[in-house]
Amino acid sequence: MTRFPLAAAAGLLVAAGAVGLAGAAEAGTISGTLYREPDTAVARWVAANPSDSRMPVIRDRVASQPASHWLSNFNQSTVRSEVSGYVNAANAAGQIPVLTVYGITNRDCGGASSGGAPDLGQYQTWISGVASSLGSRTVVIILEPDSIALQTCLSSGDLAARNQALRTAVQTLKSGNPNAKIYLDAGHSTWNSASEQAGRLIAAGIGDADGFYTNVSNFNPTSAEAAFGRSIISSLSGRGVTGKRQVIDTSRNGGASGDWCGDDNTDRRIGQYPTVNTGDGNIDGYLWVKPPGEADGCRYAAGSFQPDLAYSLAGSAPNPPSPSPSVSSPSTSPSVSPSSSPSTSPSVSPSAGSSSPATGKTCSAAFRVAGTWQGGFQGEVTVTAGSSAISGWAVSWTLASGQSVTQAWNGTATTAGSTVTVRNVSWNGGLGSGATAQFGFLANGSASTPDLSCTAS
Known part of the structure; x- marks a missing residue:
């Protein structure tokens, strides 16, 4: 199950720019540098705690890396400015934004991350606001974690309505920005079978999407997730759906697997640092969808940043590799208007x-x-x-x-x-x-x- 991060609050910009770990892609369909937004919970903690003994590890191995920006607060009046501010800042830096859209009705089946739109009509209006603010360059969209793998709370009528809502959302987002790379929920390798998950993905409209994601907020090793992804791709192909690719959340899968609730465990580790340079033609990216250090809702409130969790994840991890040369996103030139961006583009010449x-x-x-x-x-x-x-x-x-x-x-x-x-x-x-x-x-x-x-x- 997924636990979402708190939405970033407006405030002091304490870190910004790109992380150059994602250079030109050697496989997959995305090339470029992933964008690290400036005002994140971990960046604010680092800036506020310079004397904390844990700070250097958290700074160098967590705060230095790009993680997904979560749209988890359902608000019709602010969604356009939130999305355009984030996307415009990434575009100004020539880098790739990653958005996790998490606002569907009855999300998480009423669990610790419950919430979302009051009804699916309002959800589609909200999605239209997201779509209108995506610009025209490459943007990665992780659409509605748990919405397909977790269906136990849905009646047959509710399930049909959700699948239709997801199909419409994919089409609306693609209409707003044809260069958007949209991925649907495929759970993870120790949940539903690949065949079952493939059928669910087809029902939810993967034919119009770019692929699927796995392991969000979970701990299964990358090798297991990649094998699971290959099985899903094979099953999709056998049903006439081809050309789909996978992204894997590697934010917490470098240590032990098992119980998903990482708040109560100390044997977790960050996994592969974020990159679109995967070396695997089936995989478009290893992403940090779940920001390391943000809680699942077990010991701590869901989405709250906890430095002890971040330090536990990063303490024995290797340092990130030296940056690769930055490569601009392979898309059209930005045609964006000024906005209340959470960071500024370089105002001083290099x-x-x-x-x-x-x-x-x-x-x-x-x-x-x-x-x-x-x-x-x-x-x-x-x-x-x-x-x-x-x-x-x-x-x-x-x-x-x-x-x-x-x-x-x-x-x-x-x-x-x-x-x-x-x-x-x-x-x-x-x-x-x-x-x-x-x-x-x-x-x-x-x-x-x-x-x-x-x-x-």
């Missing part, structure tokens, strides 16, 4: 710097403003190795008047007077020729473009 030490090894560094707020900003720096491989790097710059760096991730920052130096951490210093690494930081003061100096070893 800068770059390089050096050529006596070793002959060189690197360059490019800077961009990933987000701003009153009294502060987030910077993002991409380090690129020169023509030779390097084993380490350091980027330095001079702070402008009134600026101070308060936090950094994917690098170790030191300040001497007005000079800031960020050095690689253990896992992202070694770069091949032309390869990149990326670090970010939060700073007080007004955003400006520094002159960067990059030194390689």
